[in-house]
Amino acid sequence: MSTADLQVFASITQQPPTTYTEQLVWEATWEQTIAQVFQPGTIPACIALASATVPLDSNSVAEIKAFQLRQVIAYQQSLIKECTPQFVAGVRLSWTVASARQRETCVLQGIAASLAGNPACGTMRLFCPESTRTSLLADSGTPFFALLDAIVRSGRALPLTDPILFEHAAVDTFLAQNTLTPAARRSLHINRADFLSRIVWKILQAILGRSAHDVELKPPRVQLSDALPNANPALAGLFRTAQRAFRTDKEYACVRCNKLQSELGEGREMQRCGRCAGAGRKVLYCSRECQRLDWAQGVPKPHKETCGRKLGA
Template sequence: MEQQDRRRLTSSRSGAPGPGIIYHSVEAMKEAGMQPDGAQFVVRPDIQNALKDPKKWNAHWERVMCEETNGGMDFSPRAWYESEVEDYKLAKRQHPHLVDAVYGEYPSLFQGTLKLQISILQDVFTFGRIQGFDTKWLAADRSIRKEHVLLALSRTCASANNLHEARRLCPMELNLAYLAEDGTHFIGLLKAIIPQDLSSLPSTLRYFPHPDWDALRDFHEKSNPTDLEKLAYRRLLVLRTKLICHVIHTVFRSFLGLGVNDIQVLQPRTVRRELERDLGVKNTPPPGAQMVWLGCNSKICPNGLHGWGDIPKGKVLLRCKDCWEKQHREVKYCSRECQKADWKSAHKVVCGKPFDFDIAAELATSSNPTLPVVRANRIKFTPVIGPAKAGFERSISLNNQISELGCFTNSDYILMPTPESVFNPDNHVIFPNPELKKLFHVVREKALTTGDREAVAIMAHALCWWVSRENYSGPITVDVLANQIQIEFSFDEVKTAVLQMQERQIRDPHKRPIFLLQMDPTKWRQTVAPYCKVKPIVFK
């Protein structure tokens, strides 16, 4: 469906060139009864130039988008949406299996974008606070911001044809000057994907608001859309979101001097190579080859088969009987094991049924991505902290802490690491003594559910006491830790409160931290005090 250097043709409903539906090809125009003579062509920038000459490539894109906006042609989101619908209608008539493939690809596209947003959140909370991204970005020179934005645009769009084509869907949000001139614009994009509640991993996408897209959403919802129209709208929306997210992620990491993540894309040729390697298929499928669904479960398949591919008719694979007899849909497996695994995780939802958008959306929003295209690896989340009480409003940073604790249930608190030590296990506070752990969890629960200042101070002191141990070798200092608590709880006086708790500890005859005042003195002296020799807490 996506082409590398696609030309668009525009025509009004009367057949004359000008504002109206955008057609991808002369064939699509003829199919709709339009005459292509005199239609206006819009030449897209070549994807190959994105990395060869990023400045020239970007200038071409922005010139084209400006011409589309001001040149008398309708290139609004609604026009793109209607053109996609026309494409799908044409494909359904001529090549039904291609539309079926797009239905099948949608859950993977959705889950991949969701996983990307979660990765951005993890980076923002890990590195953004420690390095003060907002302040540095706003203070940076325009030329510096421009350099990082151009890098992100070119790398992202060069990675895949559909991302390159999606640039047309966000002409303002990804305009180079717009993002470079005023740093608040990029900060606004970043904040748009940060949910207010992060007590668990996000399970749905957050989209970027824009008046034109809001208007398209309202139009789409009121138009009683067909399955194809639902597919066209949602696919455009998710592609636009994915492109902006990739750009945000690359700019963020590039600007902070972190490694820039490679964008992993499963291209059709990758599937072909897998088939060549594992099934001995020739590079060019022999006559009679057919496009089939390879339903093998990607987690266990010994041949690594998943997605769509051209399979010679003579190649022996197991076929799903119901899909073939009821829908004439080819779903094949290399083994019984893969077929059983796919049935449990996915295939029972769609087996023998016509593929429609509701099924695709159900699979996309499932907590366990189920289609055998590209399965996103989700971290298991177990709630360990109760809901907020008495009107306490948790900060985004505190919700992130709760989310991390739910993913790493053996940890008692997660200390925000420096970029150089992000995977250092010493950043996870783990009390080895069961009674220490139990008593810390009591004060932690109160602090994280009520925001009670004394409970927060006791917990902060316990953590500072922990990192002040003589045998603690992690990178976190009491100053870094206090700053983290200050941000999580909006508690500006946290250092003073911790020092007050230290005074209370000193006055205790047994020198117990405040959260351990209930511990039996004998047990404290015999089991905890010898192991936890600490230096006095001193803030800079």
């Protein structure tokens, strides 16, 4: 990965675009960048890039890694709890009745939401070739559902004590051709688990028509007929069954940075948008800074364009 390539990478890890056409161009550049990572001789640049944002103090690095490990496990546990067989069946049926354009839009929105407000996720994505639009949409979306199934099947015996990791042939080949310490290999796999779990969750939200501003760590409580314009109303019963199973053990997250309520520290609470609360929506922020950024730069839309509106309005 050359200096020019790194400059391209820096540009695509800025705030993701919000329109379909811009997202297509943006994602095409991402796909080219990810492909270059797996070419011979790229590992030094990638490691330098990944290390640039990490403090040199070893204790700080250890703390960051420990925090990330807890976060990945919490994220995956939330997915596992919510993705009951009924819920997954409903998602599959929603996907089946969607048009090719609707599916592509959902995937692009999920990718953008996974990267919004968190530049570190861009470095994680470099090593996730299965996270591209082309890969996720291949074979009618089979790779996306394979990722979802891998999380759900692997984690039924809760609580998780270690994150669910994902295997990929290109990544295995990459590791075989490059000398990395065991700690670096472990870090790479955890980064992959982190980003792929995020992208699965965000695409699920997009499939079910959920606004990115309604981020509680559980699937949206919407009728299937509200989720997709051409959805089969007969499938709504599946969602009613699933929804009843989703009413406990919720944990809320900041809509901007995805920080969990449990991560705020003792005595701190999420800040709730009052206008959206009046419209029946739960829009939460961990800080005034996240609220300020989301107001002007929210994904898929700035919050100033959706504030106070009911879901789907």
